Amino acid sequence: MVSDSEAVSADSNSVDGDQADQPRRISILGATGSIGTSTLAVLDQHPGAFEVEAVTAFGNAESLARIAKHTRARIAVIADRRGHGSLVQALSGTGIEAASGEDAIIEAAGRPVDTVVAGIVGSAGLSPTLAAIRSGSNVALANKECLVCAGSVFVAEARVAGVTILPMDSEHNAVFQALGGNAIEDVDKIVLTASGGPFRDWTREAMASARPDDALKHPSWSMGPKITIDSATLMNKGLELIEAHHLFAVSGDKLDVVVHPQSIVHSMVSYRDGTTIAVLGEPDMRLPISHCLWWPDRGENMGLRLDLTKAGRLTFLKPDTNKFPALRLAREALEAGGWATNILNAANEVAVAAFLAGNVGFLEIARIAEDTIEVARSAGLDRSPSTVADALSLDRESRRIAKERVAGIDTRTTHH
Ligand code: NAD
Numbered sequence: 001m002v003s004d005s006e007a008v009s010a011d012s013n014s015v016d017g018d019q020a021d022q023p024r025r026i027s028i029l030g031a032t033g034s035i036g037t038s039t040l041a042v043l044d045q046h047p048g049a050f051e052v053e054a055v056t057a058f059g060n061a062e063s064l065a066r067i068a069k070h071t072r073a074r075i076a077v078i079a080d081r082r083g084h085g086s087l088v089q090a091l092s093g094t095g096i097e098a099a100s101g102e103d104a105i106i107e108a109a110g111r112p113v114d115t116v117v118a119g120i121v122g123s124a125g126l127s128p129t130l131a132a133i134r135s136g137s138n139v140a141l142a143n144k145e146c147l148v149c150a151g152s153v154f155v156a157e158a159r160v161a162g163v164t165i166l167p168m169d170s171e172h173n174a175v176f177q178a179l180g181g182n183a184i185e186d187v188d189k190i191v192l193t194a195s196g197g198p199f200r201d202w203t204r205e206a207m208a209s210a211r212p213d214d215a216l217k218h219p220s221w222s223m224g225p226k227i228t229i230d231s232a233t234l235m236n237k238g239l240e241l242i243e244a245h246h247l248f249a250v251s252g253d254k255l256d257v258v259v260h261p262q263s264i265v266h267s268m269v270s271y272r273d274g275t276t277i278a279v280l281g282e283p284d285m286r287l288p289i290s291h292c293l294w295w296p297d298r299g300e301n302m303g304l305r306l307d308l309t310k311a312g313r314l315t316f317l318k319p320d321t322n323k324f325p326a327l328r329l330a331r332e333a334l335e336a337g338g339w340a341t342n343i344l345n346a347a348n349e350v351a352v353a354a355f356l357a358g359n360v361g362f363l364e365i366a367r368i369a370e371d372t373i374e375v376a377r378s379a380g381l382d383r384s385p386s387t388v389a390d391a392l393s394l395d396r397e398s399r400r401i402a403k404e405r406v407a408g409i410d411t412r413t414t415h416h
């Protein structure tokens with residue numbers, strides 16, 4: 001585990017020596033997405049250094065086939081079976097295997113490689129990521145929802161399998177690097193930075209009528225739609241608190257959030273002696289991705305050089321949880337336990353999809369999440385999952401409740 005310095009040094013040794021020049025074998029889950037695309041950009045900058053086993057996507061067969069050919073992957077898998085024909089056709093004569101359906105994604109994710117990039121969005125990534133861990137591959141985890149839905153399970157599974165979860169989320173990647181070989185007992189605070197999102201300077205009143213287009217304009221990062229909306233509500237930072245709790249085995253009171261609009265300081269760790277180690281860099285996902293793919297070594301220069309004389313002024317502010325209740329909600333869920341974080345995630349996924357579809361307002365997102373947790377608690381769903389199957393079943397129940405809330409809001413709005 002990432003919090004286990006012994007595991008870090010043991011693995012460091014195994015990559016040295018005669019294996020050093022061998023291409024590293026990787027698979028990319030969610031290859032057509034934003035993380036997938038940035039991962040491909042890192043591969044392109046290190047020709048011959050990586051060999052790709054599997055690439056997967058939800059439904060875009062053409063784009064997946066293009067990626068499979070470009071990376072010379074062994075297998076390409078699409079979740080949506082309707083794309084099967086197009087995928088087979090696009091790959092005919094290439095020697096690249098084509099498959100479809102969720103089971104095929106799980107099978108591909110479970111092919112042992114050095115590192116599986118977990119770049120699927122949402123709880124759809126749970127079973128494939130678990131398969132990767134169980135097969136003994138290290139997991140470069142972007143898919144933070146895995147830890148929010150079933151963090152204790154994933155951490156325990158990784159320990160049993162003896163694999164490392166490498167944090168690809170930029171903040172957690174920074175924390176991982178800032179922790180270095182230090183003992184977690186010496187940590188006073190882990191401070192996650194947040195850009196503040198596109199509504200940092202908006203009032204609650206203005207946010208109430210924000211459209212998807214407004215929320216999709218992220219000031220410093222270009223990412224998939226779900227995480228971009230999460231960044232606008234600050235739910236993303238809330239999910240990241242939960243993610244950090246599991247990755248680094250620290251309690252909520254050791255986790256802080258600070259708003260840093262320039263996104264240059266990616267996060268920091270303060271030690272009990274008063275020393276703070278911060279990790280800085282350009283806001284570009286290729287940095288944490290390259291770090292994970294090359295770990296415990298370092299990759300080549302990708303043209304990303306931080307010049308602080310050109311970065312301008314770096315500012316840091318306290319987050320406003322009255323304006324952004326999702327952050328408070330995530331903290332409360334973290335304190336309440338694994339059941340609450342699971343429900344929070346499911347309800348948030350439903351609410352974000354409803355907001356993007358124009359069915360609920362921006363401020364309803366956190367409200368739906370909060371109400372769903374309450375309704376689920378009263379329905380006796382407050383038992384923390386102890387397997388990924390449990391987590392998926394709680395996720396399904398919570399989605400059902402959240403969809404009822406969305407339908408309620410929908411009717412109310414249309415009757416106005
Ligand atoms: P995205 O929407 O751009 O891409 C998601 C990928 O997952 C696509 O390849 C899509 O085809 C695939 N996918 C979606 N639903 C699927 C399903 N049901 N079954 C199989 N595959 C499915 O999302 P993204 O921005 O790349 O984010 C991916 C994950 O990484 C998220 O958990 C996000 O929070 C995290 N993350 C992203 C960034 C970023 O810069 N984009 C940064 C940090 C963390």
Ligand code: MG
Pocket residue numbers: 169170171172240
């Ligand atoms: Mg992040």
